[in-house]
Amino acid sequence: MIASDKSSVQILLKRCLAAGMKTIVCSPGSRNAPIVISADSHPDIETLVIHDERVAAFYALGISLATREPVGLTCTSGSAMLNYYPAIAEAYYQCVPLIIMTADRPEEWINHGDGQTIVQKGVYNNHVHGELVIPESAKEKGVYAEKIEELLRNAITGWRGPVHFNLPFAEPLYDTAEVTASEVFPFNVGIEPFRAESLRAFKKEWKAAKKIMVLVGQMDRDVGTEKLINDLSLDPSICVLVENTSNLSGSRLNHCIDRSLNVIPEDQWDEFKPDLLLTFGGAVISKRIKTFLRNTKGLKHFRVGFEFPEMDTYRHLTQHIFASPFDILKILQKEEMRKYHSNFGSKWKQLDFLVKDHQDLYLDSIEFSDLKVFHWINQFLPNGTYLHMANSSVVRYCQLFDPVQDAKYYGNRGTSGIDGSTSTALGFAFKMRENLNVLVTGDISFLYDSNALWTKYLLGNVKIILVNNNGGGIFKIIDGPSSTPQLEEYFEAKHEQTAEHICRAFNINYRSVSDDTGLQGELSTFFKDFGVGRPDLLEVFTDSSRNDKVLKNYFQEAKTWI
Ligand SMILES: Cc1ncc(C[n+]2csc(CCOP(=O)(O)OP(=O)(O)O)c2C)c(N)n1
Secondary structure (H helix, E strand, C coil): CEEECCHHHHHHHHHHHHCCCCEEEECCCCCCHHHHHHHHHCCCCEEEECCCHHHHHHHHHHHHHHHCCCEEEEECCCHHHHCCHHHHHHHHHHCCCEEEEEEECCHHHCCCCCCCCCCCCCCCHHHCCCEEECCCCCCCCCHHHHHHHHHHHHHHCCCCCCEEEEEECCCCCCCEEECCCCCCCCCCCCCCCCCHHHHHHHHHHHHHCCCEEEEECCCCCCHHHHHHHHHHCCCCCEEEEECHHHCCCCCCCECCHHHHHHHCCHHHHHHHCCCEEEEECCCCCCHHHHHHHHCCCCCEEEEECCCCCCCCCCCCEEEEECCCHHHHHHHHHHCCCCCCCCCHHHHHHHHHHHHHHHHHHHHHHCCCCHHHHHHHHHHHCCCCCEEEECCCHHHHHHCCCCCCCCCEEEECCCCCCCCCHHHHHHHHHHHCCCCCEEEEEEHHHHHHCHHHHCCCCCCCCEEEEEEECCCCCHHHHCCCHHHCCCHHHHHCCCCCCCCHHHHHHCCCEEEEECCHHHHHHHHHHHCCCCCCCCCEEEEEECCHHHHHHHHHHHHHHHHHHC
C-alpha cells in the first residue's frame, strides 16, 4: 500500500482506525497532501472531498451522528482550519467525536511571512478534548504514539467530543513510500463502573420525594432507555418531560413541554413544581421549563451522564452522577417501592391530554401561517422519518406537536447556530441512504448554509422543506426584538431572496407553494419515491406580518382548553 513518507501520518491514521474511525472528510489544499494521499490509499478508509471547510466539518458531524463513530477531518493550513470552528463547537456541546487533522507549517516558519500561515496551535482549545502537535518524524514506538492514543480515547470514551491533531509538514509534501497495512487492534473503550456508594444520597432522596420530575434533553434513540423510562412513568407521582430531540416517546410522557407549561394557570404553578428533578441527555430547548425550574424553591436536582459535570442549568444541582441513564434507570426499577405517592405525574399528563384533544381541530381552522405549515408537516410526515430541524423557530414550532411515530429528530442544539443545519443533515443522510431524511429549515438558515449543496454526495433520500417568511421569523416571536424599531432591519433582516436559483445551480428539484390547499396537495406526494434521482425542495411562502399573531393567538386560545 502507498502512503505518505511522513511517519507522523502513518502512526496517526493507524490509531484513528483503532479508535473506530472509518471516514475522513478531506478539504483540498497542498499542505495536507500527506494525510490525503495516505487516507486515499488506505483500503479501510472512506474519503469524501468537500471544499468548503465549514460545510465539511458540519458534514462530518452529520456522519458521526448517523454512524455513532468518530469521523476524521483534514484541511490545509491557514484560515481553512478556522472554518472548522463552528462545527467543532457544535460537536463539543453535542459530545460528538470528530478527529480533526490540520496540516501546518513547521514551527520555525510561523509568523515569518510565509503564505497561508497562522498560529494554529491552541486555536480550538476551548472546545476540544485535547490537542496534540505531532512532529513529522514521530515514530511508531515512541511517546507520540502513546499521546495520540490518549487523545483518541478522550474523544470516544465517556464524555465524548472532538480532538485536534496539528501536523506541521516541511516540503516535499508529496513523497510516498510503500508500507504494509498492519493489523489494527480496536481500542478497549470500557468505562469504569460507577461506585454504588455514590448513589446513596440520591436513592434516599428518590424514595422520600413526593413530586418527581424526570426531564430529558437531546439524545440518540435508545430503545432500552425508552422502555425503562416508560415503566417509570407508570408511577403517578412521577412526571416525565421529553422533547422530540430526546427521541423518547410513550403514552404517559409529556412530549410538548411548552404546550403544557403554557396552560398551567399562574396561581397553580406550585402544584406543578417538583421537589426532585432527575435529568439526563444534552440540550433542552424549552426556555420556559428552564425559567420554571430555576424559580422552583428547595428543588433537589440529580443529573446523570458523563458530560459536563459542572453544568448547573437550573441552579439547583445537588449531585452529578457519573453513569449512563440506562444504568441508573435500571437501578431505580429494582429499588423497593417509593414511600410517598401523589398524583403529580398524572396531573402533568392530564394537562397534555386536554391540550392535545383540542389542538388539531383548532389548527385545522387557523389562517395560513408558519404554525399552520408545521401542523401540516406533522400530519403528513411518514412514520420512521429522520427529521432534521434547523434553528431556530423551526425547532421551536416542532416542539408543539407530538412526535411522529418512529421518527427520529435531530437539530444542532449544541450551540443553536444557523450556520450548519443543512450540511449536518446532508452528512447524516449520506450515511442513511435507505431512509427518508427530511430537513425543515427557515430561509435565513438555508441561504446561510447553501454551500452544503455544493458536494457530489447529494442523494435522492433528502427532501427539504424551506419555510420562507422573508427573514428571521424567530425575532418576531421572542420577547425583546419585536418591541424595538430595529426589528425589521436588524433582527428579522427582511429580504426577498428565494431558493429557486440556488436549486437550479445545484440541480435540486424545486417547487413552491403559498397557500393551505396547495401545501396539503404538495405534502400528500412530496415524501413518496424518496431515494431515486435528485433531492427535492419545497419552498413554502408565508406572510411574516401574520405569523407572530397566529402563534400568540394559539398560546392564548390554548389556555381556555383546560
Ligand atoms: C451562526 C449564527 N448566527 C446568528 C444566529 C442568530 N439567529 C438565530 S435564528 C436567526 C434567524 C433564522 O431565520 P430563519 O432561518 O429564516 O428561520 P425562522 O426564524 O424564520 O424560522 C438568527 C440570525 C445564530 N443562531 N447562529
